[in-house]
Amino acid sequence: MTCVKIVSLLKGSFCHLLLVIALWLCSYQNVVALPLLPKPGQIPSTSELPSSPDSATFQPIEISPTMIPHYPFHGEPLPPMYPSFPKTYDPVLTGRCPVNFSVISSITAKTASDCTQSLSTVVGNVICCPQFNSLLHVFQGFYSNHSDTLVLQNAVADDCFKDIISILASRGANSSLSSMCSVKSSNLTGGSCPVKDISTFEKAVNTSKLLESCSTVDPLKECCRPFCQPAISEAALQISGIKMTLSDNKNIVEVPSEIDTLNDCKGVVYSWIARKLRFEDANTAFRLLSSCKVNKG
Numbered sequence: 001m002t003c004v005k006i007v008s009l010l011k012g013s014f015c016h017l018l019l020v021i022a023l024w025l026c027s028y029q030n031v032v033a034l035p036l037l038p039k040p041g042q043i044p045s046t047s048e049l050p051s052s053p054d055s056a057t058f059q060p061i062e063i064s065p066t067m068i069p070h071y072p073f074h075g076e077p078l079p080p081m082y083p084s085f086p087k088t089y090d091p092v093l094t095g096r097c098p099v100n101f102s103v104i105s106s107i108t109a110k111t112a113s114d115c116t117q118s119l120s121t122v123v124g125n126v127i128c129c130p131q132f133n134s135l136l137h138v139f140q141g142f143y144s145n146h147s148d149t150l151v152l153q154n155a156v157a158d159d160c161f162k163d164i165i166s167i168l169a170s171r172g173a174n175s176s177l178s179s180m181c182s183v184k185s186s187n188l189t190g191g192s193c194p195v196k197d198i199s200t201f202e203k204a205v206n207t208s209k210l211l212e213s214c215s216t217v218d219p220l221k222e223c224c225r226p227f228c229q230p231a232i233s234e235a236a237l238q239i240s241g242i243k244m245t246l247s248d249n250k251n252i253v254e255v256p257s258e259i260d261t262l263n264d265c266k267g268v269v270y271s272w273i274a275r276k277l278r279f280e281d282a283n284t285a286f287r288l289l290s291s292c293k294v295n296k297g
Contacts, residue, residue, distance in 0.1 A: 091170035097160035101167060104135075104142055107283050108164075111135045112171035120174040128174070129181035130290030134283050137267070139164065140188050141274025141282065149197045150271040151190035161185035191264030192257075195239035201272060205235045214273050217285040223292040228285065232273075236265035 101108065114120075115128040139160070144150045152160060161184075169175045178184065190196045195204060213231035222228060242258050274282040 088172055089170050091163070091166040093163045093166060094159045097156065097163045098146075099139070099143060099160060099163075101163070104138060104279055107135055107138055107279060108167055109171060110283070112168045112173040115168065115173040115177055117172075117174050120177070120180065124174075124180055126294055128177070129183075130287060130294070131283075132168075132177055132181050132183065134286035134290070135164070136183065136187060137270040137286055138274045138279050138282050140267070140271040141276075142279065143188075144198065144271055144275050148199070150201060150268050150275070151196045152188045154186075154189055157185045157188040161188060187267060190268050192261045193236075193239065193265040193268050194241055194261075195265070196268060198272070198275075201239060201268065204239050205269075205272075206238075207272075210235050210269070210273070211276055214285055215277060215281075217288045219288050219291070222288060226292065229289060229292070232266060232269050232289075235269045236262055239268065240265040 111128075111131050111134075114131040115124075120128040140151065143152055143160070151157075161178075165175070165177060168177065174180065195201050201207075210231050214228040217228050240258075240261050242262060270286065273285070277285070
């Protein structure tokens with residue numbers, strides 16, 4: 001190898017070495033020393049503790065009044081989708097209904113929620129009235145727990161019915177539920193049904209079959225292949241004393257008054273079921289039965 005080649009080779013290696021050293025120095029300048037963690041059991045000095053942030057950092061966020069929704073037209077109905085909550089107040093009760101309504105407060109609260117003024121006027125027959133009827137059935141069964149009958153006497157029924165309406169209205173429900181759902185205090189009395197006491201009812205009806213069919217109502221099967229609804233109709237027919245006739249391959253009632261009696265007896269059957277089940281379970285079952293009727297209609 002000639003001297004000229006050796007000199008050029010050394011020059012190239014020296015330049016490469018200088019370039020590596022320069023890059024190393026640049027990276028070293030960007031390195032930031034990290035503080036060492038204190039050893040276990042070592043308490044840092046006061047000068048090492050971080051200072052508390054400035055209180056101005058956590059000042060409350062100020063919201064412009066223009067961001068708060070206002071509805072300037074007082075006394076006029078609120079526009080659609082504008083938030084509205086019904087007013088609640090303490091109900092004025094008659095004091096003559098011998099029932100502790102707090103026991104069924106969850107069901108009365110649900111009924112009031114389903115029967116608000118805005119909701120009941122739109123879907124009253126689908127949501128509100130089925131729930132209101134369910135409440136009456138549950139109340140009738142609840143009342144029978146302290147008596148030997150499945151119904152209420154006329155005077156007590158009037159007072160209790162007024163109290164139920166007052167409680168629902170105090171929680172924001174529509175005050176005209178009675179007329180809207182075509183329900184009266186007489187619905188709690190059993191009407192023209194001849195069997196109203198528990199002893200006669202349980203002798204005339206196959207109660208084990210009735211309870212087995214209606215203790216758990218399947219929301220899908222019941223509407224397609226009903227189990228509870230036929231059991232209720234059969235029990236109502238057994239205590240009504242009505243004889244059915246065969247016409248057009250269907251069992252029908254001949255006289256209109258017998259239809260009313262059969263419906264009254266169904267109310268007695270509902271009362272017995274509510275007496276045997278937990279109130280929430282009975283309410284769920286009755287609502288599902290109502291849904292099946294609405295879907296068929």
